[in-house]
Amino acid sequence: MASAASTSQTTIGSTGSGDEFYAWCARGELRLRRCNACKEWCHVPRVICPACAARDWSWEPVRGTGRVFTWTVVHRAMHPAFMDDVPYAVVVVALDEGPRIVSRMVDCPPGELAMEMPVEVVFERSERTGQRVLPRFRRASQSTAAGAR
């Protein structure tokens, strides 16, 4: 990450729709909405369950492991908050439980990204989002990857 001094002052706002999700992240836990009626995972959170129409939810922990499903390496930022980050890779991680989540890698240069690479979640405080703690990913350790599958 760029140092605070060189970082654009622009910050990323929040509409509030992710507050519960990020509150779990701040405690070091990756939790997703899961329907108590049909047990389907639901990311991003919805008001009612798209699978069964119930509105009875839990925030359940996921293992935090998954695989890189796809990515893009951004060489020209379209948003001023990220001008100092380029090049950076946005990854879409398919969690082992099924849902996919947008994130970034913390330990993998863009050139070393590979499809289906096993990854695991870490948490990182982000200046861009008013010190919000974000879920990021790193290469899975051998034991984690083996445990995942």
Add this chain to the structure above:
Amino acid sequence: MTERARNRACIVGIGETKYQRDRSATLTNLGLQLEASLAAIADAGLERSDIDGVMPFPNLANAEELVANLGCENVRFAATVAMGGASPVASLALAADVLAAGRASAILIPAGWAAFSGPRTRELVLDPARLPGGAIAADYYFPHGFTAPMQWYAVMAQRHMYEFGTKREQLGAVAVAARRHAQLNPNAVMRGRKMTLEDYLASPMLADPYQLLDCCLETDGAAAVVVTTEERARDLAAGVVRIEGAAAAQPHPADEITNRRDFFRTGLGAAAPEAFGRAGVRSGDLDFAMIYDCFTFEVIHQIEELGLCKRGEGGAYVEGGRIELGGELPMNTHGGLLSEAHVVGINHIVEAVKQLRGDCGERQVADAELGVVTGWGDFGDGSLAILSRG
């Protein structure tokens, strides 16, 4: 083609402004759309008072201000189809039904913007409320720097390249075809600026795999079409183009692009069989295709979703000049959003009408009788219209 159904809706008027990239340009979104609308109404041989329906593009001008400026005193139908770049073609589909129901007799569909001299995409992204997904994009995409259509669609292209072996050179074939066609179009912004595959491959990387020359233009311009009933169309002077079948659909979920069970399933995949069914034709009957080309891979993707080839074969499909003039199925003969202008897809409808009227000059597809035009919007909304020479 099977025997044509009677009473199809018809496109009877088209109008365009000059398409340009000029920082000193002064026309606003509304001003551009009014100029194109007046041209389309005149082209149809109608009076402004004949327009009794209007279907504006979302967020670029509203029906009230369009109608007030145009002095259309008899408007009884106004609606906007909220499908981003799929809106103009989806509006054709809805307009046809509205006309058939007798709720309007002449519908104006305008679209366009001052996207070069006015606010640019990089400024619009500062307000996620203007973007598809709204709060979802703001709270789950933006914190990671996933902030723009180029990036959202790049992840689809990247996965497609992995699963199906789609190549950068195949994306380039789409860009090169568009640029080649633009050389034959006096209103194309990129006329006079030829481009080879080598030029394409050497262009700056923006959001891998998208390079600069994978991306649509930022331009000022507007276009409009007028749609009426077949009965009314017979009395008008302009070349008549029939809407044989049109449809639109959303992907699921439409507001979140990463969590689709089938990652490559878009609205067009659902809409295409409906439109072809209504028209009673098959893809092999088409003489040309105007495909919404915000980025090169979206053309390859839509070729698959249209059913022109199987999933995963879109990259090979565009090779060898198949989509160029003289090829099996010429696409985007105006140069498209990539090389004519980004007029949010309504320029694709206008070009299809010109082809079917035989007005395309040196870029004319010989004996063009049937073509398809598609729209792509937001996170994969899709629309298509199958048009024929009336």
